[in-house]
Amino acid sequence: MSTHNFGALRSAVIEASLAARWAQAVEEWEVVSVEEDPRATGICVCGKTGLVYLYTIHNRQTQQTLFPIGSSCVNLFEVEELDATVAVLRRLFDLRAAFAKGERVELTSEYFSRALLADLWQNGAFPANEYNRSNGDNDYKFLLDLFNQRHDFTENEKRKVWVLLNRTVRSFVMSDERLA
Structure with missing residues (x-):
């Protein structure tokens, strides 16, 4: 596996940007998707080989x-939003x-983070329905509140979490177009 070549990365990014300088050019980009190459044959735009997770960035x-x-x-861009x-x-x-x-x-933190829950909410994973009083925000807030709690869930909370994770979140994640 070869290491990255910052010069090649910088050239590719600036060439595809309006800005002519790295510090300004990196602000034009967003990460839009990821796919997996289990054989690790991916080659980064910088020339690094052996990539398993292949990200797409869009200007x-x-x-x-x-x-x-x-x-x-992507981390070399030093843009917090891209890293997140x-x-x-x-x-x-x-x-x-x-x-x-x-x-x-x-x-649990094995699968979730506050940022992940926020992303699910922002991308429409929690549709309005009769169980959330026609407001998907309620499901997001419910999961976020429980994720932040330091005590065991009640039986009713456990049931609702199971339904949200295994029906709502699962169907959204399985069809999320950002995951190739």
């Missing part, structure tokens, strides 16, 4: 896309794998 100004790019190269998106997409990817394998998914 909001030029509509250019760079793929594949590794998480360590990489982390959330990776957690979503792992969550989808757990659901696909039939693992028991629980509302």
Whole structure:
């Protein structure tokens, strides 16, 4: 596995950006998806080989896309929002794998984070229905409140969490287009 070449990364990013300098160019980009290469044959735009998780970044100004790019190269952008998106997409990817394998998914830090719950909410994972008083925000707030709690859930809370995770969240994650 070769290491990344910052010069190649910088050239690719600036070439596909409006800005002519790295510090400004990195602000134009967003992480839009991730896919897995289990054989680790992915080659980053910087030249690094052996990538398993292949991210796609998109420039909001030029509509250019760079793929594949590794998480360590995205981290070189030093843009907090990009780093957070990489982390959330990776957690979503792992969550989808757990659901696909039939693992028991629980509302714990093994599978979830506050950022992941917020991403699910922001991307429409909690639709309005009769059980959340026609407001999906209520399901998000319920899961977030329980995730932040330091005590065991009541039986009713356990049942509601199970339904939300195994019906609502599962169906959303399994069809999330950001996860190739």
